[in-house]
Amino acid sequence: MREAGNGSYDSQTESEENPLSQNPKVPSEELTIVVGAGLAGLTCAFELAEKGKPVLVLEAAPYVGGRTANWNENGMEVESGFHKFIGYYTLLPELLERAGIKLNDMLFWEKSMEARHPEAEEPGVFGLDLVRAPLKTVLGALGNNSYLTPADKASLIPFFTAGFKDYLSNPEELDEIPVKEYAERHHVTEQALERILEPLSSGIFFLPPEQYSSYAFFGLFAPGIPRLHKMRIGAFSGGMTDVMCRPLADAIERLGGTVRTSAPVRGLIAEEGAVRGVELENGERLRAAQVVVAANIRRAQKLLSEHFSSVSAFKPFFELEAMPHVTAQFELTEPLLPKDRTTFGPGTQLGSFGEQARTTFRDKAGRTSIILVDPDALVDLPEEEVWRRTVDSLKAIGLDGVDNATDYRIIRGDENFYRLAAGNEKKRPKQVTPIPGLFLAGDYTKQPFLATMEGAVISGQRAARGILKA
Ligand SMILES: Cc1cc2nc3c(=O)[nH]c(=O)nc-3n(C[C@H](O)[C@H](O)[C@H](O)COP(=O)(O)OP(=O)(O)OC[C@H]3O[C@@H](n4cnc5c(N)ncnc54)[C@H](O)[C@@H]3O)c2cc1C
Known part of the structure; x- marks a missing residue:
C-alpha cells in the first residue's frame, strides 16, 4: 500500500512557512488544512480539491480511515469494527462514484x-x-x-x-x-x-x-x-482503508490535494479570535486560511477548548459526552457461521457480528468480528476477561465453533463516538462555527444520519460548503 502524502511538506519542520507558499501557483492564503483523515475529513478534502482548492489533510495515525480503517495489530489484520453499508445511503455512494470507487467492487x-x-x-x-x-x-x-x-x-x-x-x-x-x-x-x-x-x-x-x-x-x-x-x-469486500479510504485519499491527491499520515496535530494556531493554522506534535507550524477540525469528538473538544473554552456557542458541544466501543475480532480454522451475514445476539454480550472469511477477510479460513455490549462495562477490563465473556456469549447461542479460534484481538476506543443517549442531540455542534477560519466535520456534528459513515460524509460536505461560501 502506498504511503500518503506527496512529500512536498516533509521539509517544513519547525517553521511558520505555509507549505504551499513554495509553490507560486498556489496562493498560500487559500490553503485549507483538514485535521483527521476519517471519512468526514477525506470527504471535506475531496469536495474542496474537486473545486480546485488547495487542501492539506493531516492524519495522526499511520493510515487513513479513522473509524473506517483496517491495519495490522501485532501481527493480525484487524478493522476498527464490524461495519455495514446501508443501501439507503445516498451521499456516500455518490461521493465514492465521483472518486472513481465502484460500489459493487467494494461491497458484497x-x-x-x-x-x-x-x-x-x-x-x-x-x-x-x-x-x-x-x-x-x-x-x-x-x-x-x-x-x-x-x-x-x-x-x-x-x-x-x-x-x-x-x-x-x-x-x-x-x-x-x-x-x-x-x-x-x-x-x-x-x-x-x-x-x-x-x-x-x-x-x-x-x-x-x-x-x-x-x-x-x-x-x-x-x-x-x-x-x-x-x-x-453491504459487507465490505476488503479492509475499509484498502477498499474505500485509501482510494479516496488517492483521488484527493490526483486532484492536487495532499494527505499526510503520521502527522498528529498538537494544537490550533489562534490569533485575534481567529484560527490561522495548526501546530503538529513535531513542532511544525503550518498556516492556512482555514482549518477544518475533522478529528474524533474527544480530540476535537481538546483542540477547541485550548483557545475557545469561554465561547458560549461551544458550551453544549463541550458538554457532549463520548462513549466507548469495544470489539472482538478473531481467526479460526473454519468459518464460525454458515453464511457471512449480519447477526445479532440479544440477551448476550454480542451486539452485532458476522463471519467475514467469505467477504472482508477472504484469505482466512475463518474470521469473525463482533461489536460488544455494554461498552461502558467492558472498556477497562483486561483483554483476557473480555475474550472469556465473548466466548461464553457465543456458546450461549450455540456457536461452540469458537473453540477453533487461533488468534484474537480486542480493539477498543473511548474517544470516538458521541454518546447516543437521551438528551444529547441538542448538544451536537454545527459544521460552520462562529470563529473565523474554523470549521468542524465529523459524525458527531449536527446532521441527520447519527454516527454513521453517511453522517460523516454529510458533515464533511457541509464543512466544505461553508468554506466555499466564505
Ligand atoms: C465498531 C464500529 C462499528 C461501526 N459500524 C458502522 C456501520 O455498520 N455503518 C456505518 O455507517 N457506520 C458505522 N460506524 C461508524 C462510522 O465508522 C463513523 O461514523 C465514521 O467512520 C466517522 O468518521 P469521522 O471522520 O467522523 O471520524 P473518524 O473516523 O473517527 O476520524 C477522525 C480522524 O481524526 C484523526 N485524528 C484525531 N485527532 C487528530 C489529531 N490531533 N491530529 C490529526 N489527526 C487526528 C483520527 O486518527 C481519525 O483518523 C462504526 C464505527 C465503529 C467504531
Whole structure:
C-alpha cells in the first residue's frame, strides 16, 4: 500500500512557512488544512480539491480511515469494527462514484440477517431486500414465530407508528426519552423489546435501551422509509482503508490535494479570535486560511477548548459526552457461521457480528468480528476477561465453533463516538462555527444520519460548503 502524502511538506519542520507558499501557483492564503483523515475529513478534502482548492489533510495515525480503517495489530489484520453499508445511503455512494470507487467492487450485498437469542428455539432470519428477494423479506417479517410470537410482533406496530410520527413532529421531545421507556409507554412486550428492539439499538450503537435515545433509534431507520426499495446491507469486500479510504485519499491527491499520515496535530494556531493554522506534535507550524477540525469528538473538544473554552456557542458541544466501543475480532480454522451475514445476539454480550472469511477477510479460513455490549462495562477490563465473556456469549447461542479460534484481538476506543443517549442531540455542534477560519466535520456534528459513515460524509460536505461560501 502506498504511503500518503506527496512529500512536498516533509521539509517544513519547525517553521511558520505555509507549505504551499513554495509553490507560486498556489496562493498560500487559500490553503485549507483538514485535521483527521476519517471519512468526514477525506470527504471535506475531496469536495474542496474537486473545486480546485488547495487542501492539506493531516492524519495522526499511520493510515487513513479513522473509524473506517483496517491495519495490522501485532501481527493480525484487524478493522476498527464490524461495519455495514446501508443501501439507503445516498451521499456516500455518490461521493465514492465521483472518486472513481465502484460500489459493487467494494461491497458484497447481503440478502438476509439473523438474530440468535439464548432462549429462542431457532434463530430469527429476516430478509433484507424487498426488490431482489421480496418473498424472503415479507415472510421474514410475518414469520419467525418461534423467535417472536404474533402477539409480540403486534405490540411493535403502535410503537413504530408513534415513533416515526414523533420523529417528524417532536424530535426534541423524542430525544429526551430512552427507547426502553418509549417502548414501555407503547406497551411493547418484554420479549419484543429484548429480541427486536435491543438488537436494533444496542446491536447497532452499543448503548443499552435504558440509555439509548428514542430519537437516535427512529432516526436511524426513518431515512429508509421512503427508500424501502434500497433497504439492503453491504459487507465490505476488503479492509475499509484498502477498499474505500485509501482510494479516496488517492483521488484527493490526483486532484492536487495532499494527505499526510503520521502527522498528529498538537494544537490550533489562534490569533485575534481567529484560527490561522495548526501546530503538529513535531513542532511544525503550518498556516492556512482555514482549518477544518475533522478529528474524533474527544480530540476535537481538546483542540477547541485550548483557545475557545469561554465561547458560549461551544458550551453544549463541550458538554457532549463520548462513549466507548469495544470489539472482538478473531481467526479460526473454519468459518464460525454458515453464511457471512449480519447477526445479532440479544440477551448476550454480542451486539452485532458476522463471519467475514467469505467477504472482508477472504484469505482466512475463518474470521469473525463482533461489536460488544455494554461498552461502558467492558472498556477497562483486561483483554483476557473480555475474550472469556465473548466466548461464553457465543456458546450461549450455540456457536461452540469458537473453540477453533487461533488468534484474537480486542480493539477498543473511548474517544470516538458521541454518546447516543437521551438528551444529547441538542448538544451536537454545527459544521460552520462562529470563529473565523474554523470549521468542524465529523459524525458527531449536527446532521441527520447519527454516527454513521453517511453522517460523516454529510458533515464533511457541509464543512466544505461553508468554506466555499466564505
Ligand atoms: C465498531 C464500529 C462499528 C461501526 N459500524 C458502522 C456501520 O455498520 N455503518 C456505518 O455507517 N457506520 C458505522 N460506524 C461508524 C462510522 O465508522 C463513523 O461514523 C465514521 O467512520 C466517522 O468518521 P469521522 O471522520 O467522523 O471520524 P473518524 O473516523 O473517527 O476520524 C477522525 C480522524 O481524526 C484523526 N485524528 C484525531 N485527532 C487528530 C489529531 N490531533 N491530529 C490529526 N489527526 C487526528 C483520527 O486518527 C481519525 O483518523 C462504526 C464505527 C465503529 C467504531
